Amino acid sequence: MTEASMVIVGGGKAGARAAVAFRENSWKGPVTLISDEALAPYDRPPLSKAAIMEEAEPQPVYLLDEGMMASLEVNFLRGVAATAIDRNAKTLSLADGKNISYDRLLIATGAEPRRLSQAGAERALLLRDLADSAKIRSEFISGKSVAIIGGGFIGLELAASAAKRGCHVTVIEAQPRVLMRGVPPDIAARIAARHAEADVAILTSASIAEIGSDRILLSDGREVPADIVIAGIGAAPRIKLAEEAGLALDNGIACNTYLQTSDSYIFAVGDCCSFPHPVFGNERLRLEAWRNASDQAIVAVENMLGGQKPYEAVPWFWTDQYELNLQIAGLPQQGVSIVQRVPKEGALILCHLDAEGRLVGASGIGQGNSIARDIRLLEMLIGKKAAPDPALLADPAFQLKSLLKP
Amino acid sequence: MGQWIEVCAAGDIDAEDVMRFDHGGQTFAIYRSPDDEFYATDGLCTHEKVHLADGLVMDNIIECPKHNGRFDYRNGAAMGAPACVNLKTYPVKVEAGKVLIDTGA
Structure with missing residues (x-):
């Protein structure tokens, strides 16, 4: 009998985080990471910002470099696309003609620009x-x-x-x-x-x-x-591999709350998948976001190793433009009323409440990291399905953290 | 050992909070724990050099405001990806209601 093997397709943020997560979960068996890019996994958020603005020629910001992969004993196959999944044989075909057996497969193929x-x-x-x-x-x-x-x-x-x-x-x-x-x-x-x-x-x-x-x-x-x-007109999930393998699709590769696809041996994470969100009435979401990619990888890996952990991290996005930082937590569009909070001059935070007064979203803009702490606290309150007093939310002197204390 | 440098009055930092302190071309983060002890670390996250003082203190953990890297500010220990490199810590003491830090300089 051969040793059980964990295989990851996709060398972006989600795939790289998953490779690390297997070792964090004390998985001792083989981990293979397959990327169709020539480089080791690198961080993408700088590609539209620092990598273009900075004077110096941009260098990749590696998420996992050669040294880390060696020390984690991750078998990294670069510059090669996965072309087909044989779900009966539990093998993955690669563009270079190789076949790789998997015990569990993680699809983290991301999205591509429309x-x-x-x-x-x-x-x-x-x-x-x-x-x-x-x-x-x-x-x-x-x-x-x-x-x-x-x-x-x-x-x-x-x-x-x-x-x-x-x-x-x-x-x-x-x-x-x-x-x-x-x-x-x-x-x-x-x-x-x-x-x-x-x-x-x-x-x-x-x-x-x-x-x-x-x-x-x-x-x-x-x-x-x-x-x-x-x-820059949006991105489409990269689903070809999953689609040809007959996996269920629904605005991306359809996963359950454990990030498992319609094949119980195959999981999907990041921009390529959709999943029901328990904090938001099990609304099916597909998120194109850096932190989601990372958080989903951590949960999926735990479940690939036999766990039963639902994915319930609150969606969180940010963008940096000029000196401004914009952040969104939760689903502001589910809100019906807005409470304004001005944590400091020049910053603005909107708390989005649903019809029952539950906090479902927070959005904010300010210089540098001026809104980061409040948005993080609001994100935690969203995750707890809290319905805070609007007057407290609006009071900049009120410490949001106290709402999280028992 | 260097010399003790005055940071602020003890009352200037709330319990379970952090503030930034710049001195001698360096930036530090000064913490007051929920049980009223004071600590100091390097001011920038070891991951991508973001000011930790903009982050959130929960119990004995500081969380970076940018990528949620977490550290135990009492000993600087990184708590896992993306924070993989420990924070340097500095001796702190409170005397006559003032917070003092030894930057080792």
């Missing part, structure tokens, strides 16, 4: 990996015009980075405002105002007719100068 369909779309740069980031950086030359299609997190982070490098930036957003998905209007308005201060033009309710060689033509006849075009 592409534009308009004429000229092939000119639009996309951002997913380090090479994409390096390419964008090399194009952001002072004085060039940059048109960014999509006013979401990636589009706006790249807009701030382009402005920092002296480009003339226009953001083209189809919706009536930026950050329409999941960010409340008051918070989004502050981000938009900060971009205006940096001379970044934001065009909302704008649709694209055609992407030309040096400009973008909008449906209403306006023209946007565009030496460089970038599309």
Whole structure:
């Protein structure tokens, strides 16, 4: 009998965290990490920010380097895609012709940027990996015009980075405002105002007719100068491997609360999967977020080793633009009323309460890490399904921490 | 051993809280535990150099505000990924209502 083997497909944040988690859980058997990228797992949040803005040529920020993988005895297969799963034989086929047996398989294939369909779309740069980031950086030359299609997190982070490098930036957003998905209007308005201060033009309710060689033509006849075009219009879960293996799908690879797919030997984590969230009435969510990738990896690994741990971490996102930090915890869109909290001058936190007065979301914006502590406490209160007194939430002198004490 | 440097009045830090203290080109985090002891560590997270004083103190743990790396501020011990490298700690004492730190400088 061969030794039971744990196999991870995907060398991003989730896959890397899972590899470590097996050893943290005292798993002594083989762990194999398969990545279709040439590099060891590296951190992606800097790719739209520091890696583009900093003077020095960007270097990957490794999550797991060679030395760590050696000491953890992780068998790392780089630059090779997993092409098929044979669920009966419990083997995984790789693009280089190898087959790998698994006892439990973790799919952490992430998401990939959606592409534009308009004429000229092939000119639009996309951002997913380090090479994409390096390419964008090399194009952001002072004085060039940059048109960014999509006013979401990636589009706006790249807009701030382009402005920092002296480009003339226009953001083209189809919706009536930026950050329409999941960010409340008051918070989004502050981000938009900060971009205006940096001379970044934001065009909302704008649709694209055609992407030309040096400009973008909008449906209403306006023209946007565009030496460089970038599309940041969302991401689609990478599900091909799961789909061809016949695993259940539902906006990504469908998992149960244990992050187990429809095949009990196969688990999925990170941007590629959806799961029911017990804190939010088991609403099925798919999250594209750094911390979710990490937290899910920890829970899935425990369950792959025989645990029965539901995934119930409260969703949490952040973005850094200019000197501002925006954070969202929970699901603000589930709220029906908002309580404002101003922890310090220039910072704004919104507490989102549902019809029963339960805290379901918190969103905030401020300089540096000025909102981090309060958002973290609100996140914990959301996880406890707390219904705090709105008057206390609104009082900046009130210590939120005291609500967590028994 | 270096010399003792005055940080603040003991009452300036709440129990189970942290404050930033900059001195001699270095930045420190000064903690007051729930049982009223004072501690000091390097001010920046060993993971990505974020100021820990913006983070959350729960019991004897400081959590980094950026990536939730956690440390036991009493001895600087990193509590697991992404915090893998321990924080350096410094001697602290309270005299005549003042918090003093020995930065070793």
